[in-house]
Amino acid sequence: MPILWVMPDGHVQITRIVGAVLDQARRPGETTDQTVLRMAGEIQAKTPGLAGGIASLVKTADIPTDRSQRHKWRKSPVGQGIIVDLSVPDPPHPKRLLLDEIASATTVVDLKVALLKLVRG
Amino acid sequence: MPSRGVLGPVSFLSRGVPPGMPATPVPNTLYRENVVKAWGKADTVGGVTDSFNVTSVTDTGAGALTWTWNTDLGSSTYAIIPGNESAAATSDKIDNATGPTAGACLHHVLTTTTGALTDPNFYFILVVGDQ
Numbered sequence: 254m255p256i257l258w259v260m261p262d263g264h265v266q267i268t269r270i271v272g273a274v275l276d277q278a279r280r281p282g283e284t285t286d287q288t289v290l291r292m293a294g295e296i297q298a299k300t301p302g303l304a305g306g307i308a309s310l311v312k313t314a315d316i317p318t319d320r321s322q323r324h325k326w327r328k329s330p331v332g333q334g335i336i337v338d339l340s341v342p343d344p345p346h347p348k349r350l351l352l353d354e355i356a357s358a359t360t361v362v363d364l365k366v367a368l369l370k371l372v373r374g
Numbered sequence: 375m376p377s378r379g380v381l382g383p384v385s386f387l388s389r390g391v392p393p394g395m396p397a398t399p400v401p402n403t404l405y406r407e408n409v410v411k412a413w414g415k416a417d418t419v420g421g422v423t424d425s426f427n428v429t430s431v432t433d434t435g436a437g438a439l440t441w442t443w444n445t446d447l448g449s450s451t452y453a454i455i456p457g458n459e460s461a462a463a464t465s466d467k468i469d470n471a472t473g474p475t476a477g478a479c480l481h482h483v484l485t486t487t488t489g490a491l492t493d494p495n496f497y498f499i500l501v502v503g504d505q
Binding site for chain 1: 418419420421422425428429430431432433434435436440442443444446472473475476477478480488489490493
């Protein structure tokens with residue numbers, strides 16, 4: 254079962270452990286869920302991007318299949334699943350500053366400079 | 375820093391690599407330094423398709439996948455070759471804001487035209503370095 258991480262800013266991350274690694278890590282008398290949660294701590298310790306995250310288990314069926322709004326995924330306030338929170342704003346366009354510069358250009362020279370920046374990257 | 379040496383079949387199995395790898399490597403010779411330490415193929419839906427020395431993958435967001443190694447590298451200064459399979463033109467990079475660390479790295483896939491993170495069909499990774 255995947256691990257659901259709820260990060261301090263509310264966004265979620267989902268970890269899937271390799272099956273063979275999970276089988277090898279399982280201790281006598283331990284359930285699969287117990288092994289996964291124990292390994293969650295080890296994975297978090299070596300992954301800076303998971304610092305501060307709170308781990309729980311999530312069923313694969315409770316993970317949205319439509320990833321077009323991945324940035325809006327949040328842990329459901331009820332149950333263990335993931336919801337798409339439409340109140341989460343879209344991320345800024347990666348070239349927002351350049352687009353703004355083009356939009357605010359008032360002379361051909363300014364527009365040329367801005368367009369060259371956009372094309373050259 | 376591990377000692378350097380020729381990696382023969384017996385020493386490979388016993389992990390007893392003799393010291394003394396020459397400054398100029400002998401062609402077509404295995405050394406512990408040139409053995410692949412991890413590789414993998416994964417997606418954000420099913421996880422890892424196939425791999426070596428990969429503990430897990432984490433869906434960090436659109437176009438962002440964190441790989442963790444089962445046996446860590448010796449330090450964070452190893453070589454990572456990321457790749458992906460996509461229908462659109464994309465590029466790959468390893469995020470340097472959160473690593474890489476000896477035990478993990480964050481793989482980004484970006485749309486070539488806008489630079490926005492985007493999900494590929496599959497992520498690929500290959501790691502070589504001291505362990």
